[in-house]
Amino acid sequence: MSDTAMTTSATKPGSPGRKTTATGWILHNVVWIWLIALVVIFGMFNEYFFTIFNLQNIMVQATVLGIMALAMALPLLVAEIDLSIPANVGFSAAIGALCNTDLGMPFGIAALIGIAAATLIGFFNAVCITKLKMVSLIQTLSMMIILQGALLALTQGRTITSLSSGYVWIGQETIGGWPVMPIVFLLAIVGMAILLRNTVLGRSIYAVGGNAVASNSAGIRVDRVKILAYSISGFLAGVAGYLLASWQMAITSNQGASYLLYAIAAPIIGGVSVFGGRGSVIGVLGGVLLLTVIQVGLAIISVPSFYVGMIGGIMIFIAVGIDAIRVRYFG
Amino acid sequence: MKPAPLQETETPNADRTILRVENLGKNYGGVVALRDVDLSIRAGTIHGLLGENGAGKSTLVGIMSGQRQPSSGTIYLDEQPLHHVDVQAMEEAGVFLVTQEPMIIDHLSAAENLMLGIWPKRRFGFVNWGKLRSDAERMLEGTGIPSETRAGLLDAVARRKINILRAMFSGGKVIILDEPTAALTVDDRAQLFDFMRRLKSEGVTFIFISHFNDEILEICDAVSVLRDGQYAGGSEDVGGMTSEDLSELVLGRGLVLFERKRPVFEPSTPAIELRNIRSAKVDLPELRIRSGEVLGITGLPGGGGKELARVLFGLEPGRSGTIRFPDGEERELPEHPSEAFAAGIAYLSDDRRKDGSIAQMSIAHNISLSAEVALASGAFLKPEQERALSERYFGSLGIKAPDSGVAVDTLSGGNQQKVCLGRVLATEPKLLMLDEPTRGIDVGVKQDVLRIVDELSRTGVSVIIISTDTDELVRAVDRVLIFQGGRVREELAGENITRSKLRDLG
Numbered sequence: 001m002s003d004t005a006m007t008t009s010a011t012k013p014g015s016p017g018r019k020t021t022a023t024g025w026i027l028h029n030v031v032w033i034w035l036i037a038l039v040v041i042f043g044m045f046n047e048y049f050f051t052i053f054n055l056q057n058i059m060v061q062a063t064v065l066g067i068m069a070l071a072m073a074l075p076l077l078v079a080e081i082d083l084s085i086p087a088n089v090g091f092s093a094a095i096g097a098l099c100n101t102d103l104g105m106p107f108g109i110a111a112l113i114g115i116a117a118a119t120l121i122g123f124f125n126a127v128c129i130t131k132l133k134m135v136s137l138i139q140t141l142s143m144m145i146i147l148q149g150a151l152l153a154l155t156q157g158r159t160i161t162s163l164s165s166g167y168v169w170i171g172q173e174t175i176g177g178w179p180v181m182p183i184v185f186l187l188a189i190v191g192m193a194i195l196l197r198n199t200v201l202g203r204s205i206y207a208v209g210g211n212a213v214a215s216n217s218a219g220i221r222v223d224r225v226k227i228l229a230y231s232i233s234g235f236l237a238g239v240a241g242y243l244l245a246s247w248q249m250a251i252t253s254n255q256g257a258s259y260l261l262y263a264i265a266a267p268i269i270g271g272v273s274v275f276g277g278r279g280s281v282i283g284v285l286g287g288v289l290l291l292t293v294i295q296v297g298l299a300i301i302s303v304p305s306f307y308v309g310m311i312g313g314i315m316i317f318i319a320v321g322i323d324a325i326r327v328r329y330f331g
Numbered sequence: 332m333k334p335a336p337l338q339e340t341e342t343p344n345a346d347r348t349i350l351r352v353e354n355l356g357k358n359y360g361g362v363v364a365l366r367d368v369d370l371s372i373r374a375g376t377i378h379g380l381l382g383e384n385g386a387g388k389s390t391l392v393g394i395m396s397g398q399r400q401p402s403s404g405t406i407y408l409d410e411q412p413l414h415h416v417d418v419q420a421m422e423e424a425g426v427f428l429v430t431q432e433p434m435i436i437d438h439l440s441a442a443e444n445l446m447l448g449i450w451p452k453r454r455f456g457f458v459n460w461g462k463l464r465s466d467a468e469r470m471l472e473g474t475g476i477p478s479e480t481r482a483g484l485l486d487a488v489a490r491r492k493i494n495i496l497r498a499m500f501s502g503g504k505v506i507i508l509d510e511p512t513a514a515l516t517v518d519d520r521a522q523l524f525d526f527m528r529r530l531k532s533e534g535v536t537f538i539f540i541s542h543f544n545d546e547i548l549e550i551c552d553a554v555s556v557l558r559d560g561q562y563a564g565g566s567e568d569v570g571g572m573t574s575e576d577l578s579e580l581v582l583g584r585g586l587v588l589f590e591r592k593r594p595v596f597e598p599s600t601p602a603i604e605l606r607n608i609r610s611a612k613v614d615l616p617e618l619r620i621r622s623g624e625v626l627g628i629t630g631l632p633g634g635g636g637k638e639l640a641r642v643l644f645g646l647e648p649g650r651s652g653t654i655r656f657p658d659g660e661e662r663e664l665p666e667h668p669s670e671a672f673a674a675g676i677a678y679l680s681d682d683r684r685k686d687g688s689i690a691q692m693s694i695a696h697n698i699s700l701s702a703e704v705a706l707a708s709g710a711f712l713k714p715e716q717e718r719a720l721s722e723r724y725f726g727s728l729g730i731k732a733p734d735s736g737v738a739v740d741t742l743s744g745g746n747q748q749k750v751c752l753g754r755v756l757a758t759e760p761k762l763l764m765l766d767e768p769t770r771g772i773d774v775g776v777k778q779d780v781l782r783i784v785d786e787l788s789r790t791g792v793s794v795i796i797i798s799t800d801t802d803e804l805v806r807a808v809d810r811v812l813i814f815q816g817g818r819v820r821e822e823l824a825g826e827n828i829t830r831s832k833l834r835d836l837g
Contacts, residue, residue: 210689
């Protein structure tokens with residue numbers, strides 16, 4: 001318990017309090033500062049980094065990871081987790097793609113079926129966690145393994161490449177040379193920001209993540225909030241799956257799996273608390289861009305591929321370390 | 332393991348100063364939490380530390396125990412100035428802080444908890460279980476705590492004793508107890524005090540933080556009072572002080588204790604009628620709570636008062652029951668708190684940390700949390716109305732904070748309770764049920780809370796206060812029901828509510 005808030009003598013200008021605020025500001029925005037620093041560093045190594053083409057490349061790469069990170073942020077905000085999101089991304093895309101190629105459905109309906117399947121999986125996870133009181137870490141881990149296995153079974157270990165041109169349109173279309181895919185990411189960011197800031201559900205998500213028992217006593221239906229959060233999360237996973245498939249024009253037998261750790265790391269780097277109740281969309285965006293810039297940057301400055309994983313990991317480690325310092329000194 | 336102080340009992344020298352602070356100051360950013368505090372603690376005494384929420388008690392003992400660094404000033408231990416102060420250094424020097432929430436690991440036994448961190452070891456780091464058990468049993472001798480019982484099954488007082496013993500056997504000479512009586516019943520408290528007196532006679536020095544004057548007067552040898560981060564006064568001889576003296580030091584003015592002017596109810600006064608409320612622990616055929624009445628409910632834990640409130644609020648399942656409001660509306664028991672709020676029934680739990688507020692959320696968002704749904708238009712929040720609502724209760728409840736955007740966990744206990752109160756009041760209930768609304772908050776804020784309840788009742792709201800605080804029942808309610816076994820065993824009204832009757836019946 002802190003007694004500080006009680007002695008309310010105002011902070012004098014120029015007093016130590018102000019300096020603390022400046023340090024605090026830097027630490028609070030460490031993701032963005034680190035991001036800018038890395039952009040400058042990569043640019044110095046290879047001026048190709050500053051080209052329009054590379055900017056477009058980063059935007060496209062950030063789209064799939066970004067929507068997955070937004071999907072991951074929702075369970076984290078309600079103080080749970082969903083490890084099955086990347087597996088869901090691959091599985092639901094395969095469902096949609098097979099509806100299109102094998103069953104001959106129109107690509108729009110097929111894509112919607114894929115997204116609906118993903119939403120349903122998120123919903124099902126939440127029902128297991130809330131009603132059956134399964135532990136989310138293990139329940140979604142098992143769901144991840146199930147979905148990975150299901151994808152392998154669906155594809156029979158082969159890569160689905162016979163996607164129709166309509167199905168892959170969103171991932172390939174450009175307007176004036178600019179890809180349209182990032183627009184979906186932008187919409188997802190705006191939609192999620194509105195959800196979290198301006199709706200009863202959004203406020204409830206923060207409350208439930210902060211203290212589920214108190215939220216229940218405050219009249220919030222905790223289970224319902226968690227189920228909605230997981231369902232929206234599943235929906236976003238479905239969207240990410242569709243985009244990834246149409247961008248790559250293919251669905252491999254382990255589609256999405258490689259995104260797992262990045263999809264968890266991005267929101268946490270961006271300030272979403274693993275204990276729930278804290279985090280913002282802007283933070284998630286920062287985390288996503290940081291990870292994407294690291295990946296793209298390391299490729300561009302031709303770091304030998306044997307070192308890419310290690311150096312990328314160290315950069316993430318630094319970001320998380322600075323964030324831990326922030327939490328320690330500024331809560 | 333260090334030699335237990337039991338064996339190295341020094342003759343307690345009442346005149347020796349064991350711990351002293353000089354010109355102690357602490358700033359957080361620009362906020363002054365402590366200013367120029369001088370304080371000395373004599374060896375072998377129980378030294379009371381009193382003050383309102385936010386007066387600086389926690390900060391002071393935080394510094395004394397090395398958990399926080401002072402901004403200025405010096406700490407002397409046995410008259411030797413300490414240069415480096417951290418938890419480890421202070422514990423090595425023998426100063427231990429026992430926090431408000433007992434630090435206990437539920438699934439370990441009492442013995443294991445007692446020896447936590449000082450487990451006797453064999454070679455290669457294996458635990459010497461035999462020695463652990465025999466040591467623990469020796470320590471627990473005479474305390475009535477079975478050493479093999481899982482700590483999770485022990486009652487509050489036993490858990491606290493384990494913490495104190497652990498501090499003592501880790502070499503503690505000065506043990507700081509931060510509000511150790513907060514969750515204890517009257518009997519537990521007496522037991523704890525006996526225990527403290529016994530350890531005192533063995534040479535242990537205690538610093539005892541409490542909100543309650545009578546506790547200080549009962550057990551302390553000396554007392555120091557903090558007010559607004561400064562030393563406000565104290566005495567080396569508590570025997571010569573009265574409760575009024577202490578309250579005046581705490582508040583810095585003659586404290587006016589709140590006294591409710593009991594309204595006279597006509598037989599025609601409308602009432603909320605409860606019928607056939609039955610659940611696993613409640614069996615209540617009928618109860619009328621008049622509009623504007625403040626009804627006190629008391630009894631032993633498990634007697635049914637708290638359970639009744641939780642059933643009426645939809646937190647616990649009820650088997651049957653109807654609630655009839657003065658306007659003729661009749662309804663079944665709510666199945667969830669959200670239904671209760673919608674029906675005009677509000678309840679505030681006694682455990683405000685666990686069940687009262689969202690600690691990391693702002694004051695404003697906490698206040699509007701329960702009223703949110705009624706306030707919103709469809710799925711969307713209405714920021715303007717929400718802000719107006721929060722500001723209204725932030726102001727009218729006198730919550731002490733720089734502004735309503737501050738997170739609740741930065742507030743003192745009393746102010747947190749006001750935020751919780753604001754949250755339930757913002758739903759504009761017809762029936763308001765408060766569970767131990769003044770537990771663990773200081774005497775000044777307590778009067779504020781009782782006054783708020785009184786004012787609310789004058790607007791026609793029916794209020795139920797579930798309380799074991801006799802003083803509160805005597806001064807603030809119109810009628811008291813004593814619950815036992817889920818039923819009303821006794822009823823007192825008006826002038827008949829007296830301390831002695833409550834004691835005899837409780």
